[in-house]
Structures are given as C-alpha cells and as structure tokens.
Amino acid sequence: MALWRIRATVDDRPGFLAVLAASLALKSVNILAVQVHTTEVGAVDDFLVDAPDAMTETELVAAVERGRGRDPWVTRAEARGLADQPTRTLGLANRLVRDPESLGDVLGVLLGATAVTWRPTSGSPSQGFHDDAMKLPDPAGGSFEIVRAAPGFTPAEYARAQALVELAATIGRRSTDQIAVMLADGSELTLRPATSDDLPAVLAMHDRCSAGTLHRRYLSGSSAPSRALLNRLLEPAHGVTLLAVAADPERVVAMANLIAEGQLGEVALLLEDGWQRRGLGTSLLRRLAAHAGWSQHAALVAHTQADNVGMLRTLQRLGRPGPMERDGNFVSVTVPLAGTPAPGPASVPAQTPASSA
Template structure:
C-alpha cells in the first residue's frame, strides 16, 4: 500500500461526498483522513489515502472523476502526512513558540508551500489560487507560492492564525528587558503569567497597607481574580523582578480601543524610576496594539504616583470624590482620542 494526497472539488450538496468516497472504495483505496474546505466553487475535499501499490496517479485521478470530483490534484504523501491538520498546526505553533524567527519555515510547513519569499515592504494579507501574501508582524511581508493545489479560504485563515501567534510572541519578547537603576540595581522586566500568582502574593505581603489599598480599594483580589489580572485578555501585565522576587507589577486592561493601567510598586522600590519604566512599556505596547487612550485611576493624595504620571505627559485629570482619572498619551494615537477615555466611575482597578 502507498500513501497519497488527493484533493478535489465536488458540488456542495448532500450525498456528493459519499459518491466520491464510494468511487475510491471500489478501487480499494482506504481513506485515512479528510478535510472539507468550503469555497465559492463548491466543497474542496482533501484526503490522505492508502492505495494499493499497483495503483498509479492516473488510476486515482480516474477514480476521482468517476466520483464526480473535478479540478483534482493527486500526489504521493510521506509518512508524516498521517498527522491530521490540527495536530500539524499545533506542532508548528509549538515550534514557533520556541523559535519566533521560524515564521517563514512554519508557514511553509503549514501550507505545503513550493516557495516562501520575504519582502521588506509590507502589504495587506490576501490570497489567490497560487499565491498568498501575509503581512509579517515584525515588518515586511511573506509571499507564499504553491503550484498545486489551489489555496483555500480555510488555509488562509490558518495562516492568519499563525501570524497572530507570531505577533503575540514578538510583543512578549519586546517587553522583556533589563532595567538598570541609578543605584546600580538591575531589574528584569518581563510579561507576567499565571504561574507568577504566588510571587505576586508575596509582593502583596511585603507592601504596606497604604500601598495595597491604593492599588486595590476593594481589597486584594482572590487567587482566581489575580490569575486573570496576570494574563488579561487583550491586555498585558508586566513584572519587575529582582533576585527572583517580584518587586512591582503594572497591568493594562483593554476593552475595545480603550485601556486602563494600574501599578503596584513595593515600598522599598518606590521613587527609583521603576513605576515610570513599567508605564512607559505599557504605553509602547498600547501604541503597537492600536489603542486610542490609556487612563489611570489614582487617589488624589497619592502624590508620588501623580508625579510619575506627570513625567509621562499625563493629560488634565477628572475628579470623582477622592479619585482622579488621568489620561496618558498613547504613541501614535490621534490627539483627540483622550476625549473618549473610559469613564472614571467604572474602573477595572486602581494605580498605586
């Protein structure tokens, strides 16, 4: 028996797939995996099959045509083709997570490309039957070529998902850095994860009650809520780490194109530029994510935090009782974006 890849288009009507599979079965062709791609021309059925050794490419094409398949493509397949498409895509995503520079090779493997070219000038992502253009999150664009079979919308969507993963990995890498303080101390600035819950709990324990209450007016969050804050959907939380101890956190919670920042710096590390450095990195991330505005809610008596915000060119504040709402400029955002900042009466949290 021999492995083959077979792709053909059939009418997207009940029973037409069974006609094609029956035609293959009559020739003792065993179907190992099947995918269906919906297109305007009909349903594109993609098979991995095990066929008798005596069967030729011409025999397979004839079986497909008798099964009402058209625009058929037949090619010998390797043993690794036995992995189904979701498993294959996950394996490539795992490779990309370990080597973010392998995007071109990952796209080639995902799409069975004939050739992948990178160009320094970017363009909008699009595809035709033989060519797919994909904007590189790091700049430029990939041009993916395949002589046959024709690209499908499902394959384009998979490639776009891989690009989104690559962009997220690049943003995470960009936010990791070493911060050298005037005192000579070095801090590692990196994205937080749910595994950091206990480290942040210990940070809370070392902070004074005043610092904790400024950050959490409603009380320190539960472990479940804290884990959500450490990996916010559509946002970012950064940690400042010294000798394996978290000494500060900064969180950006996004909703649409608006976001709110919150900051917590351990007492012993305040007034040393840590908060300013963290907020600058959050604003850079906000600019790359095309957010329009970032606000910070801060108690009116938190003079240290207000000084930090003024160093970041904070816009005039709005007051609601003892709380101030300060709008921070986002790199690259329109100057009018601050007019649509989130309402200070419905904050996600506080900065302190």
C-alpha cells in the first residue's frame, strides 16, 4: 500500500462526500484522514489515503472524477502526513513561541510552500490570497509572499496562516514590553508582562513580604490572596500585570497591576519590603501609565490607605495632579492621563485591592 494526498472540490450538499468516498473504496483506497475547506464554489476535500501499490496517479484521478470530484489534485504523500492538521499547526505555533524569527519558515511549512519571499513595504502591507499566492504582513515590518504551485490556497489555510501571524505579533509585543531598568542605587532589574507561568514565583514573593506590606496591597487581612485570585491578576481579561525581576539571584520582587474599568485603569503595586523606597514603584507606575495611554484610558485610579505615604508619594511623582477622595481610612486618587480630562473621583469599593510602594 502507498500513501497519497488527494484534493478535490465537491458540491456542498448532503451525500456528495459519501459518493466520492464510495468511488475510492471501489478501488480499495482507504481514507486515513480528511479535511474539509469551505469555499464559494463548493467544499474542497483534502484526503490522505492508502492506495494499492500498483495504483497510478491517473487511476486515482479517474476514481475521484467518477465520484463527482472536480479539479482533482493528486500527489504522493509521506508518513508525516498522518499527523492531523490541528496537531501540525500547534507544533508550528510552539516552534514560533520558541523562535519568533522563524515566522517565514513556519508559514512555509504550514502551507507546503514552494517559495517564501520577504518584501519591504511602505505603508500598510497588502494581504490576501488567490490560487497559487498568498500575502501576509510581517509584524516586524514588511510582508511575506508565499507561493505554492498546487493545489490552490483555500480560505481555511489563509485563516490558519493569519492566526500564526497574530501569534507572532503578540510574541513581538511581549518582547518589546520587556525592558531593563537601573535604580538610583545601581540595582538592575527587568520589567516584563506577567503570565500564568509566573504563579510559583509570585507566590514565593508574597511569602517574603511582611504582613504590613500585604495589608497595604490588599486592604484587608495580612495574608496572600488565593492562587485563583493571583492567577486572574497575572493575566487580567482587561489590562496588564507587570513583574519586576531581579537577576542575582533571579526572583520576582514586585508586581504591578492595571485593571481596566470603563475609562479608568485601576492600578495597584506590591513590592517586597527590601525593594521599597528605592524608586522601583515609580518605574512600575510610569510603565502602567504608558500602557493605560496606549489603551486610551482617560485616567488611572488607585485605592490605598490614607497613611500609605509611600504609595501617595509615588502617585505624586507622575506629575499629574488629579482629584482625591477620602473615605474613612482609605483614599482614592485619580491621575488624569496626558491630553485627557480628569473624570470625577472614584469611590473606594469595600474589597478592592490596594497598593504598596
């Protein structure tokens, strides 16, 4: 038996795929895998089949046409074709995460391209596809032109390629967001976005914080929040969480949260005791303000204790005075962003996480 790949268009109507499968079965051709690509001219069926060794390409084409398949394309296949398309695509996504510079190669493998050419572009790069060519933007600049002699590209393949381009863009943004900072005392740290993989390191940081520091951050109690809450804080649905990572020894020493709430971005900081009053809180807060500006928030708001002098001074260092409202032992500070009017002061929710600088 020999492996073949077959692609043909059939009418997207009940029973037509069964007719094609039956025609192949009459020739002892076993279908091992099938993908269906919906197009405007019908369903493009992509088969991996096992056929008798003596069967020729011409005989396979004839069997497809007898089964009402149009525009058949047939070629010999390799055993690696037994991996289904979702598995192959996930494998390529994993490669892209490990090596973001491999986008061109990854697209070539995904699409079975005969050539992948990177071209510089001015303005917005064109994108789209037709029978044998596809154009996709390179998130780093320029665009990729992907050529395949046969078969023609389908909308499903274009969508998969776009998804990998979007993944590369996300990886690139995260890489750009990672910056090195040097504090006034010469200490060097890396500021970067958090991910769920950082949970163990963040839990360890909480264990090193004093009860007073935790109380100032979370407003009530003096213990670390649950793992579930920390997971939500690390990758918020709307906003960003930044971590400060020390190099020697490597460990997370601070966490800064920006949670979007309408036009406001609520901010909160937690710094290990030994890293407070060294300028790190100011660096983190300025970075959060930049993220809020990119997201077009009107202002930042921070809820903290009225006696949390460190956090209040850190907010003042942004140089953007705004409304302040006191409610008993708590203060809400609203910091307008550049070029936007300051909204009215926000009231302090009963259990809103607060800040420690």
